[in-house]
Amino acid sequence: MQFLAPALLLGLAAAILPWIIHRIGKRRANPVRFAAMELLMRAERKVSARRRLREILLLLLRTAIAASLPLVFAKPFAEIRSDLPAATTRPQSAVIVLDDSASLRRTSGETGGDPLFEQARAQARTLIEHLSPESDAALVLASEGTPTPIAEPSSDRSRLLAAVDATSCSARRGDFSSAIRKAAQILATSMRQERIIYLVTDLQAAGWENGTGLPETSSGRPPFEVVILDVSGGAAWTNRAVVDLAAEPAPEAGPLGVAVVAEIANFSDQPAAHVGVTLKIDGNQVARGFVDMPAHGRARKRFLHTLAGGGNAHEAEVEIDHDRFTLDDRRLARVEVSRGLHVLVVNGDPRTVRTEDETFFLEAALHAGGNSFIVSTALPDELQSRNLSDYAAIFLANVARPDAGAAAALTRYVEAGGGLFISVGDRVDADAWNLTMKKVLPQPLGLRRTAGAAPGGSHEGETVDLRPAERLGPIDRHHPLLGTFAARGEGLTSARFFQFMLLAPVPDAPGRTVVLRYENGAPALVEAEVGRGRVLLLTTTVDREWTDLPIRPGFLPLMQEATRLLAGAPSGEASSALVAGQRREIALGPDDRRIDVIKPNGEIRSLTPDASARPGADRRASGRTLIFAETDEPGSYRARAARADGTSVDRPDESFVVNIDTRESDPARLPADRRPDRVRGAGGADTAPKRRLELWHGLSAAVLVFVLLESILTLRSRRGSQLRPARG
Secondary structure: OEEOOHHHHHHHHHHHHHHHHHHHOOOOOOOOOOHHHHHHHHHHHHHHHHHHHHHHHHHHHHHHHHHHHHHHHHOEEEEEEOOOOOOOOOOOEEEEEEOOOHHHHOEEEOOEEEEHHHHHHHHHHHHHHHOOOOOEEEEEEOEOOOOOOEEEEEOOHHHHHHHHHHOOOOOOOEOHHHHHHHHHHHHHOOOOOOEEEEEEEOOEOOOOOOOOOOOOOOOOOOOOEEEEEEOOOOOOOOEEEEEEEEEEEOHHHOOOEEEEEEEEEEEOOOOEEEEEEEEEEOOEEEEEEEEEEOOOOEEEEEEEEEOOOOOOEEEEEEEEOOOOOHHHOEEEEEEEOOOOEEEEEEEOOOOOOHHHOOOHHHHHHHHOOHHHEEEEEEOHHHOOOOOHHHOOEEEEEOOOOOOHHHHHHHHHHHHOOOEEEEEOOOOOOHHHHHHHOOOOOOOOEEEEEEOOOOOOOOOOOOOOOOOOOEOEOOOOOOOHHHOOOOOOOOOOOOOOEOEEEEEOOOOOOOOEEEEEEEOOOOEEEEEEEEOOEEEEEEOOOOOOOOEOHHHOOOHHHHHHHHHHHHHOOOOOHHHHEEEOOOOEEEEEOOOEEEEEEEOOOOOEEEEOOOOOOOEOOOOOOOOEEEEEOOOOOOEEEEEEEEEOOOOEEEOHHHOEEEEOOHHHHOOOEOOHHHOOOOEEOOOOOEEOOEEEEEOHHHHHHHHHHHHHHHHHHHHHHHHHHHHOOOOO
16 A cells, blocks of 8 residues: 555544543542442443443544544555556546457357447547546557547547547457557657557457567667556457358369368367358358367368359358357358360470479469369460460460560550460570560569579589578468468468579569569569550469479469469459458449449449549459459448449449458467567566556545444434433
8 A cells, every 4th residue: 555645644643532532531430339229220230331332432433533534635545456547637648549350249248248349449438538637549440451530649538439439340350560550659749748558459369460569669668558458358258260261163063063162160179069051152041061170170061062154153151150259150252153264375395204394283273273274285486376365364484585476466465455474494585585575574584593402403503592492471462362372371481492583673663563572572473564464474483493382282373363363354262252451453344434332231332433543453344443442341242333324234243252351260369478568677577557546535435434423423422411310
């Protein structure tokens, strides 16, 4: 216990005064024995006993009053370890970081109840209402990509409360590192001595992958105090979720047969038995089954179904039995009957041994797509004799030097809307390519770099790094080509690159994007928009001569999705299924004046061409694209085009689905050593935020009660004295 005015504790000496007064004022009777009065004395002894009890109570109450008054004036308080902020009278600048990520949509009780976000919002309201009048505050939301409601400190309580009331829980994943970084930037401009970040959250570990976001200091302590309000109550929660959904051709179910494969995860210490799994096609239930999952395990459920309406897109949905978090109990995917994309593969280094052929792994990856791709092969000399417009995409694999005629034909093909994929190798003449194909190359080719010797090979006369091989850096899953890969890029990041070709630096251009980079920062896969078409340049080979990428799990989906991207076909999962918060490019036809997007809740958002529409962003139609960013809600999004003649037509090729990020399904809590409010000081002790518990308010109330009781006892004592007859 501590005191604001400890000197006033000297007043405790007054607590002995009531005892002294009682001793001095006590009346002593001289005993005189008189036999006739014995009967009356017995009654008097009973009255005296009650009077003595009242006097003792009065003594105790008066002593308590005398002792309590100095304590009240000294204002005692205690500091207790807590994650709850106290309403202090000291002025402060505060930033309230409100967690509006998808996990806050789970219910607070096992059998239902309000979403946890309602508790978080109520906690934020209470915090604002209890800030001192001199304090100011800002409001930041913690979900990824969400705008900041109040980005500057404000003392207007009504404005802050209105901003909190206007927030709703999104389906996006949390990004606490960015949110706290924003809060720190806001507080950095404040001149107040006390600056606090209040984080209202459920302390889910997802969203903290990039650290706390607090700025570094020389002392190791954060420059601002961080207080976490855990609305989950500290209790762990369990969850089941559909974490993956894919469709693949199923010839055993007929020419239009598909196999819909769902992966279900059990985030619990207990096994889950007999969990119901339902398959819906276009909203109609077509199959149901059951799965068993071990603790913290996964299970796959495969459904066979024959689609109706060849060439049309269908919507597949897999749903499991509901739990507290219903948002991830279903997952959607768009399934299309194969379009049979015609692909031309140009082999620049043919071999007699099939497994050593330059395009062996590439062709195998495309053939694995079933009827989705029709693959034709050719040699470089045959390019001029082919009608390139017959192909949705063309692959040039380790072609030495395209002649002038082939280069002109390829340039016309791409500018007219074609898709071109270029991979290099030891036969590629960089100078010849830079001269004849400079119009379509995303970047000029440079020198070959050897990062390490391939297994079983040697590179005499070349400079070899000490590292055994180069690897890919972190991937950007927001790119349509990489949307199907896991968050950390498993299947791609495990690949080793022993040799690759460097690219000459060029100024940044709006139509060029580095899709993949090596760990050293050099481009691995570059995309460029040329006219109405696209070009992808891979700086290594598609066989095993320079890399082991072709035998990695990520090679097959990378080649298939690259083909779909180049062909402008939205049949792949990457282009038709997004994660909540991702943007969607929608092609605008030559006669389209407006695109209407119907959201899952029925709301319509209209998109019209403006200065931000990037010409040549898509090969379809006129090459114009619009960006739709309101993908906050999981479900099916339908597109409709308004034509110049006033008619409206559906655009099923531009419809898409949105799913929750699977990282929000994992209920793992943030470890204590990673929390921003747990800082290790110089002594190595783990300190937590403390709040002041004022004790003098309770003492003041106790004094009032003591005074009231003392008054009642004194009054009763006086009445008893008045009613007692005088002794003769």
